[in-house]
Amino acid sequence: MPDYYALLGIFRDATQEEIKRAYFEAAQRLHPDKNEAPGETEIFLDVQQAYDVLSNPEKRIEYDKTLSPEEKILSPIVQRVFYSRESLVRLGETQLIYALLEWKARKNDDEVVSPPLNICLVLDNSTSMKGQNIEMVKAAAIHLMRSLRPQDIFSVVTFSDRAEVLIPASLQSEPRRMETKIRMLVPSGGTEILQGLQTGLNEVRRNLSSERVNHIVLLTDGQTYGDEEETLALADEAESMGVGISGLGVGKDWNDEFLDKLAEKTGSSSRYIAEPQEIRVFLEEKFRQLAKVFAENLTLELQTPPQVELSYIFRLQPNAAHLSFEKKIQLGMILRDQPLGLLLEFQVHPDVVIKDEVELLAGTLKFEIPSQSSLSQPMRVRISRNVTEVASLEPPSPTLVHALANLNLYRMQETAQEEAAQGKYNEASRRLQHLATHLLSHGERSMAKTVLLEAENLQQEESFSEEGRKNMKYGTRALLLPAGKGKES
Numbered sequence: 001m002p003d004y005y006a007l008l009g010i011f012r013d014a015t016q017e018e019i020k021r022a023y024f025e026a027a028q029r030l031h032p033d034k035n036e037a038p039g040e041t042e043i044f045l046d047v048q049q050a051y052d053v054l055s056n057p058e059k060r061i062e063y064d065k066t067l068s069p070e071e072k073i074l075s076p077i078v079q080r081v082f083y084s085r086e087s088l089v090r091l092g093e094t095q096l097i098y099a100l101l102e103w104k105a106r107k108n109d110d111e112v113v114s115p116p117l118n119i120c121l122v123l124d125n126s127t128s129m130k131g132q133n134i135e136m137v138k139a140a141a142i143h144l145m146r147s148l149r150p151q152d153i154f155s156v157v158t159f160s161d162r163a164e165v166l167i168p169a170s171l172q173s174e175p176r177r178m179e180t181k182i183r184m185l186v187p188s189g190g191t192e193i194l195q196g197l198q199t200g201l202n203e204v205r206r207n208l209s210s211e212r213v214n215h216i217v218l219l220t221d222g223q224t225y226g227d228e229e230e231t232l233a234l235a236d237e238a239e240s241m242g243v244g245i246s247g248l249g250v251g252k253d254w255n256d257e258f259l260d261k262l263a264e265k266t267g268s269s270s271r272y273i274a275e276p277q278e279i280r281v282f283l284e285e286k287f288r289q290l291a292k293v294f295a296e297n298l299t300l301e302l303q304t305p306p307q308v309e310l311s312y313i314f315r316l317q318p319n320a321a322h323l324s325f326e327k328k329i330q331l332g333m334i335l336r337d338q339p340l341g342l343l344l345e346f347q348v349h350p351d352v353v354i355k356d357e358v359e360l361l362a363g364t365l366k367f368e369i370p371s372q373s374s375l376s377q378p379m380r381v382r383i384s385r386n387v388t389e390v391a392s393l394e395p396p397s398p399t400l401v402h403a404l405a406n407l408n409l410y411r412m413q414e415t416a417q418e419e420a421a422q423g424k425y426n427e428a429s430r431r432l433q434h435l436a437t438h439l440l441s442h443g444e445r446s447m448a449k450t451v452l453l454e455a456e457n458l459q460q461e462e463s464f465s466e467e468g469r470k471n472m473k474y475g476t477r478a479l480l481l482p483a484g485k486g487k488e489s
């Protein structure tokens with residue numbers, strides 16, 4: 001008998017409201033009208049059966065009698081937490097505290113089976129890609145295709161103001177014919193990302209499976225016009241199907257804010273490719289990462305108590321990104337050899353610290369493990385701090401100190417861009433000069449030079465250069481890589 005709780009992605013003590021909500025989410029994702037992949041209809045029927053049993057109190061009681069004790073179930077994911085301070089102090093003012101959450105595979109790297117891939121490469125083939133850009137893209141795509149394993153499904157979609165399936169989703173049975181198609185690419189037309197993503201999602205959907213890593217890699221050098229909202233809605237649809245979307249922007253003219261939003265919808269991220277020669281490097285890096293996926297489609301459903309404000313969230317790795325948040329956060333993936341790191345900033349109101357312990361966050365971590373045929377139970381997430389009369393003198397973890405130091409660099413450029421957008425050019429320029437000093441102290445001379453040039457641009461032109469702005473944003477973002485160890489749970 002299947003585990004009905006795991007099928008719905010809920011705990012064994014779930015309320016009727018949680019059961020109902022989980023069923024509707026699963027039904028939306030697995031309904032045959034939206035998901036035609038082999039075997040998914042059977043899972044949909046199992047989900048219906050699970051809801052029928054668990055939503056009926058009497059049936060649920062009888063079903064629970066057949067289950068082994070939950071304490072015997074060991075999560076495949078290990079959680080650890082680092083704090084910026086050992087405790088909160090009874091003070092009459094708001095206190096700032098940081099927590100670094102990390103999740104990693106419980107198994108060793110050599111014990112984990114790499115799941116097969118179902119990847120679509122969606123390539124901008126508009127006129128602006130002429131020349132070195134498209135030649136580098138062709139070479140990179142051919143190289144990637146040659147590196148795929150026999151069990152991997154690969155497709156290529158090109159788009160301008162219309163989309164074309166260049167290589168249909170399939171196992172690589174005719175590599176020479178596929179390579180010839182790639183070599184014959186000739187750029188033309190405008191840039192309509194919606195067309196490319198819709199077609200790419202259709203290709204991934206043909207072989208959609210929870211036992212594969214289902215992902216779209218979008219590469220573009222321009223801005224899409226008039227279809228932004230529809231494209232973001234499409235990303236929501238991809239997320240509901242368990243399909244990730246990563247964005248790669250080439251050159252200086254693409255819209256990084258839009259690509260960030262698009263990727264964030266599925267827990268992924270965007271990257272900046274400054275020069276055409278770097279296209280192959282970035283594509284290879286992304287494909288290597290996808291081949292190392294241990295768990296994917298991680299979501300954190302969370303609540304913070306009154307008088308505790310979650311004011312900032314940043315994902316450190318495997319893909320660094322500033323995350324927006326409400327009650328549900330798309331986190332992305334855990335790699336076999338690399339944890340998922342999440343840095344959170346809390347502001348704690350003085351009214352809360354009258355207790356002996358303050359709960360900062362309570363939530364549920366849901367995930368899928370493609371290499372396992374059975375569904376995984378979600379994890380409870382709870383972080384809290386004791387309250388003391390006197391502040392602890394124990395220093396915070398070096399891991400957290402490292403992360404916070406580099407996060408400060410990223411947030412400085414982020415704030416400078418916000419100030420410039422508000423017309424506060426002098427303030428933004430001074431902030432960038434301060435940032436350059438910090439970057440020099442970190443040995444980041446090239447980045448410091450870029451920042452100083454942009455500070456000068458602000459004073460003289462009252463604007464950033466697009467190249468410099470992207471270099472600052474993605475350069476400081478790349479510095480956010482934690483290291484060290486913490487307490488596991």
